[in-house]
Amino acid sequence: MKLKNNIAIAENGFIFNAARGDSFTTNPIGIFILQGLKNNWDKARLCQEILVKYEIDEATCEKDLYDFLKMLKHYDLIEE
């Protein structure tokens, strides 16, 4: 699981996929996850870091994270 090349992430949540010309917005936790992916964190690490930073239980965190990763995959922003 890896963020594709040519994905630009702006601090304000603007995401641009230079390979496809798609743009997206995301919220602060979305940016946090994308930056984690850039640092090659795996799912477990991502989950762990979110639990440290945010007030949330593990089950919800994992469920939401997996859904978000699925969307990233759907929009061709990450590869397995």
Place this chain on the structure above:
Amino acid sequence: MTRSKPKYTIALTGLNAIDNPGSGIAVIRGLREAQAFDVKIVGLCYENLEPGIYMRDLVDKVYQIPYPSMGCETLLSRIEYIHHRAQIDVIIPNFDAELYSFIRLAPRLRQMGIQSLLPTVKQFDARLKGNLNQFGAQYGISVPKSLAVFNIAELEGSLAELDYPIMIKGKFYEAFVAYSLEQARAYYYKLTAKWGTPIILQQYIKGQEYNITALGDGKGRLLGAVPMRKTYITETGKAWAGISIDDPQLLEMAQSIVEKTAWGGGLELELIKEDETNRTYLIEINPRFPAWIYLAVGCGQNHPEALVRTAMGEELESFSDYTVGKMFIRYSYDMICDLADFQKIAIEGEL
């Protein structure tokens, strides 16, 4: 020595200069050529890809505003925010669908120091497509028979009262010609899904179409009017080229409508001269400047300038003349824009 001109900050909508364009950019061009004042233009947009957002030579600053369906209060709070930063002198809405909100807000905007020249709710409602019959009867103007349809059950009965082909029109925008019940039914669903009910059935009249752009001072005086015939029409029925014409009968219609309704602001009349009878029918009144308003400027009547001066409280002489035989030809143009601008308008809602 020339007197120094005032500088007005003018906010306006309709930056969607696409193949079915809003009139905002044409209005801005008129304002930029105004003799009586200089301008700072604040563009108000709904979506991130309205071309006007990126026309930095025409538009000084852009803000996104909420859709009319979000309600007047939401719109007002957004305008308050913009006014706080830009100190707007005059606001010119250029979409039918947003006008109702701006008319309602006009007194409160005036209190904030933002002037406008708009029709009243009564005038606005009177010219609604569904009320056209009544409008014609009240002001002695010929209109094609039209019927408002609120639900699918009424459609068939109402169609039976007219002869095919029948125009089927959406509440705010869009019209189709139907030649059969099946077609009419399909258009009914298409239009109601998009614009809600009612839809309007109108007797189709065979003849030549004309358009007039006019400006009323809100007290019953016609400040100017320029009639035009479309000489090239796109697949979607929009004018791609047109020419100013000399027809006193058409001008009389504009004069009569503005005087009798005491219309305030810009308006466009869509008229048809029936081939058989040479009778002029009023098809529709659009309660704002048309997208081709710059033709009026080119013919010597700068309606956007006159609107702003009237809104600012000046008493103007009516335009008495215009150049006949001036043409407009629309063209499309690929601007080169930076992703950074798109990003800024998409994320921050201003540029």
Place this chain on the structure above:
Amino acid sequence: MAKQRYERPVLKPLNGNITNKFGAQAGFIPHTHIDGLAVHALTAKYGSPLFVLSERTIRETYRQAYTAFSTRYPKVQFAWSYKTNYMNAVCNVFHQEGAWAEVVSSFEYEKALHNGVSGDKIIFNGPDKTEKDHRLAIQNNSLIHIDHLDELYSLVALADELKVRPRVAIRVNMDTGVQPMWDRFGFNYETGQAWDAINKILLADKLDLVGLHCHIGTFMLASQAYRIATQKMADLALQIRKQHQHQLQYIDMGGGFASKNTLKGAYLNGADLAPSFADYAEQICTALFNAGFELGELPLLILETGRALVDDAGYLLGSVLANKRLSDGRRATILDFGVNLLFTSFWYEHTISPAQACSQYAEDIVLYGPLCMNIDVIRESVKLPPLNRGDQVVVHRVGAYNMTQWMQFIALRPRIVMIDLAGESHLIRDAEDLDYLMQLERVPEHLKKFDL
């Protein structure tokens, strides 16, 4: 370092027609309190979902309406439309404010009597009145609004038998230029049915014709329809005066005033479209004043508006049960209330606010109710910040019809509380339980036992 408030990550494509309402800087205002009471405290105390009514809003709205009419016309009387919301506490707020009762069934009639409304201040409307209902209404000297000829004949017979003159009015329907025309109730004006019925009553001389009633439609956004209706009603009253030398006591213009809810299919926001009470009052009162009544003979103006008086005062609080993603990629949020409690979601696009702090990163979601049924949709598409399981929401403007049309289907109906003027909450209807539900059931002896 303190942990940050969690919000689930969202990803929104920015292509084509982006309807990003106004960028990121403005948007969702969480609705955390109702009349000073915290939403979370209310649900903690009374459970979720929960209906909440604001006594303050009811009284303020009523006074606005009353003032709009009474400053334009000298003789005005409101009658509370029971079917809109017949919680006794709600009815009694209106009665305290001076409203009579307007009922459309024997059940509502008895409820009004139970609440202590004197019989002569109850208006009995509707097509469904049995002989027993008529007897009771006559005995209580109530105002009986006749819907059809069968009712007229049956009342004449009863008057003969009881040797009394029941006080009656006839319901008139008419063309006011608004579609659809409500011609299923009462007697038609244009075809002369109404005038025929009036003649029958006055010539038979068994009933005391005291008024005329109409109710031209529901959620009437065109206030001028009331001017036309008032003119036609006044025209009838003046004709009666002229031809029968009979003076009517009142004209009842019914209800149908729109609330600020947004109807499905409407392009503009309901709050912008709904005429104000002043708009309706202007149309009705001006028409009545100019109709040509002698000054001393101006009829009492009765109004039965329900929806516009109580919709704003009602809230439905609920909680998020779950979030899921649909096969087409849309997000769906499942709430603990559905169309069983929020019947009006079939025709309104209800405003729904988060009840706790939220971000401005909205996404388009579908809001589902908890019922195991496909039609249980609260909003087809609504922009809301991401909601977590357990987060709460506030549905606005639910005061009208929901607490009377709600269904006991699959689930039990929840509590209703009213917040008084001092900011205290009062339980005005308890939650249903299994005993309550089963107390009317009987199981035949042979079905009482089974082996599995």
